[in-house]
Amino acid sequence: MGHIVSLLTVVDIPRLHFASPSATVKVKGPTDSPEDSRRESLESFVESRCPSLYGGFKPASWLFNGHLQTAYAVVGDFSKIDKVDYDRTLLRTLDGGTIGLDSTPPTDERTLPDDTPIVVVLHGLTGGSHESYVRAILAPACTPVEQGGLGYRGIVVNFRGCAGVPITSPQLYSAGHTDDIRVAVLHISRRYPKAPLLGIGFSLGANVLTRYLAEEGQQCRLVAGCAVACPWDLVKNAQRLEDDWLHREIYAKAMASNLQKLMGRHAESLAKFPDHPLTKAVPGVMAAKSLTLSKFDNTITCIGGGSSPPFPFPTCWDYYAWASSHEMLAKVRVPFLALNAEDDPIVQVLPVEAGGNPYVAFAVTEKGGHLGWFEAGKSIGDVRRWVSKPVVEWLKAVGEGLAAQDRQIQPTHVVDGFLKEVGRDDIGCKEVEGGGHVIGVEGEGGLLAGL
Structure with missing residues (x-):
């Protein structure tokens, strides 16, 4: 049928x-x-x-x-x-x-x-x-x-x-x-x-x-x-993911979960750089129970998503506007x-x-x-x-x-x-x-x- x-x-x-x-x-x-x-x-x-x-x-x-x-x-x-x-x-x-x-x-x-x-x-x-x-x-x-x-x-x-x-x-x-x-x-x-x-x-x-x-x-x-x-x-599409309950709870959290797991796999490698801001940010994102994509990017990506300059960015929204x-x-x-x-x-x-x-x-x-x-x-x-x-x-x-x-x-x-x-x-x-x-x-x- x-x-x-x-x-x-x-x-x-x-x-x-x-x-x-x-x-x-x-x-x-x-x-x-x-x-x-x-x-x-x-x-x-x-x-x-x-x-x-x-x-x-x-x-x-x-x-x-x-x-x-x-x-x-x-x-x-x-x-x-x-x-x-x-x-x-x-x-x-x-x-x-x-x-x-x-x-x-x-x-x-x-x-x-x-x-x-x-x-x-x-x-x-x-x-x-x-x-x-x-x-x-x-x-x-x-x-x-x-x-x-x-x-x-x-x-x-x-x-x-x-x-x-x-x-x-x-x-x-x-x-x-x-x-x-x-x-x-x-x-x-x-x-x-x-x-x-x-x-x-x-x-x-x-x-x-x-x-x-x-x-x-x-x-x-x-x-x-x-x-x-x-x-x-990225600004408008990320905002729509955040503003809509279904998109936030399913898609924004699914993508954040993937990134969280990926960070967990490399936490030991990043620990070799104990004084770097990215390494210091990892424990917080790993401990988060309800993480969305923007929250992950606000904690991790805007710090370590590329070389300096332009990284780090003050917030994920500044990163989205640039990227x-x-x-x-x-x-x-x-x-x-x-x-x-x-x-x-x-x-x-x-x-x-x-x-x-x-x-x-x-x-x-x-x-x-x-x-x-x-x-x-x-x-x-x-x-x-x-x-x-x-x-x-x-x-x-x-x-x-x-x-x-x-x-x-x-x-x-x-x-x-x-x-x-x-x-x-x-x-x-x-x-x-x-x-x-x-x-x-x-x-x-x-x-x-x-x-």
Whole structure:
């Protein structure tokens, strides 16, 4: 009966927002010769290469609103689908912190050409490369072409302390701190200088990606970006989470619980820095019985969510105002696709006009929840993420269709063992021991997935 109802479900056609006129992008011609390239409007580029955005999304009949779609993202069993394994590389940053790069396919599985497009992924709040929403994109993107995939390489940037990455300094991560993705991209571009780098971020990671792209401007090493379920205006969206009883008691507390558990796992590591304000704040947040996201951020993130300056912030609301990405969106200078659902219970304020930025295509579905977009498959009980379709189409379009762009990329050099960008000495990274093989479906037990 449920399958029959699903057949009657109204198709949700995304609303697409472009600046008028949209930017023109340089696309490849019949050959890779620069002489064969031509200019095409971003709107035409998306329309011709991302048909799923125009064909629509049909939500599974039993996941008919944003709360149910979001809940299924958390409690659904995705261990049997989208299996992705990785090789992990650990990077040490100048402040002593550690970030983890998980690369797929593993080197013992197959070898890819050096110019293979690379999908650089930023995960959500307390996620990592194991998250089902990450694997839902990387599985089709990194499956060999002869098996129906794109044949790309995927590299997930796991934030400090997430997905088993150790905490080695009294600094965490946040929605606004971009230096870790900056050095990660620096490392990836140095290792694969011939490969086009395509950025995609989910939720908090989408916010970080948007800010990074905006800050880099014409010097960006990524040739395109995609933001999925980005929280954009952190002040307004956090305020709505606080003001509504249901959102506060379910979503704000669930996210805070994840962060609280994550801090508990690293309390011993942080104890090695007894005089740091972050370490001193940990016992209070660990003892809290009813913690919301804003209370956690007011105690922990506004102190240790990034380097100084601008951290620490007086309150979480000062941090939210600084870290928001909605106003930064106007400064992005690479082709950029944003996808949000109107019924997302966590993200309810969407900057669809993108500050008039002609490089942005902003797609909004009526349904889908937060990192959900589940639709019924061909058989009863088969549920898949619709959002994988337009995202993979976008990755194929920008990875294979764009011609080389004129960008002002700064050269790199190695100073005292750290890879740095010439002219900038405050950030850098180097590989350190650790890492190994990572099985994506195993995940990080004890934390709610999908947030």
